[in-house]
Structure formats: C-alpha cells, structure tokens
Amino acid sequence: MKDCVFCQIVAGKLPCAKVYEDDDIISFMDINPIAEAHTLVISKGHYEYVHQCPPEILSSLAAKLPDIADAVFQVSGAEGYNILCNSGRAAGQVVPHMHYHIIPRFSGDGLLGEWVVKQYDNPDKMEDLCQRIRQKLN
Ligand code: 5GP
Ligand code: ZN
Numbered sequence: 001m002k003d004c005v006f007c008q009i010v011a012g013k014l015p016c017a018k019v020y021e022d023d024d025i026i027s028f029m030d031i032n033p034i035a036e037a038h039t040l041v042i043s044k045g046h047y048e049y050v051h052q053c054p055p056e057i058l059s060s061l062a063a064k065l066p067d068i069a070d071a072v073f074q075v076s077g078a079e080g081y082n083i084l085c086n087s088g089r090a091a092g093q094v095v096p097h098m099h100y101h102i103i104p105r106f107s108g109d110g111l112l113g114e115w116v117v118k119q120y121d122n123p124d125k126m127e128d129l130c131q132r133i134r135q136k137l138n
Helices: 005-010 055-076 123-137
Strands: 018-021 025-029 039-043 080-084 099-105
Touching: 005 025, 005 039, 018 055, 025 055, 039 055, 055 080, 055 099
Parallel strands: none
Antiparallel strands: 018 025, 025 039, 039 099, 080 099
C-alpha cells in the first residue's frame, strides 16, 4: 500500500527504530509513545483488521510476542504492560495496517483509563449473542 506509513517502514522507505524482524513481522519503537519503551509489532503484509490477517502470519506474530514483551518489560522496568490491538477506526486505529502495541505500565500511571462496565438490559441478550457468535464459528 503506497500511502501506508507502516508499509513504507517495511519497505525501508521510512526509518524506524527496529527491535526485531523476520519473514512475517517487524517490531519497532512507537514514534509517539504513551510510555517509554512503547513498542509496536506489525505484520509485514498490509492487513487492516486482525480478522483479515492470515492465521499463519498471526501465528508468527504470536510466537514472537512473548519474547518482545519480555524484553520491553525488562528494559522499561515496568510493573506490567498492555498488549493492545486497535482494529478499525471506531476502535481507535489510526494507521490502518494491523499492529499490536506493547505499552509498559506502572501503578497509577493513568494511561488507558478505567473501563466503564455495563450490564445487559435483557438477561437473554448475552445468551443470544453467544449463540450467534458460536454459530459463526461452526
Ligand atoms: P493506532 O492508533 O493505529 O493503533 O496506533 C498507531 C501508532 O503508530 C501510534 O501509536 C503512532 O504513534 C504510531 N506511528 C504512527 N506513525 C508512525 C511512524 O511513522 N513511525 C513509528 N515508529 N510509529 C508511528
Ligand atoms: Zn500497510
């Protein structure tokens, strides 16, 4: 994708602070970190949503994620980390090329805010959604 910044990074046309690369994925420092050592892991191919990425590429990414997260965790000295993937603009995705954020976290850093939890209005709703999702997976 000509206009995609991450495709340009993969092609070597834009610089990045790279921490890891193999045939399927590349990992580099986020240029506008929300925490020190905020790191991205991306597929080399251009896929916008996670569900559009071939499982074998996701497998490569998942296989390396623990090592990269561990390295970020150790180097940042953080107490924890979020692994976050925004899929779709409504979910906060700005760069439409699938990527995972590794975000070091410290107690009280206030970075991602508290989740506002909800209850189902209708007690049958969750079961209905569950069955519909399960059917899609069959
Ligand atoms: P999104 O909101 O799409 O999940 O996150 C995109 C991330 O990519 C942001 O955290 C942003 O700082 C980072 N980013 C955007 N452009 C560049 C770039 O050219 N180089 C690097 N290293 N990171 C980028
Ligand atoms: Zn791309």
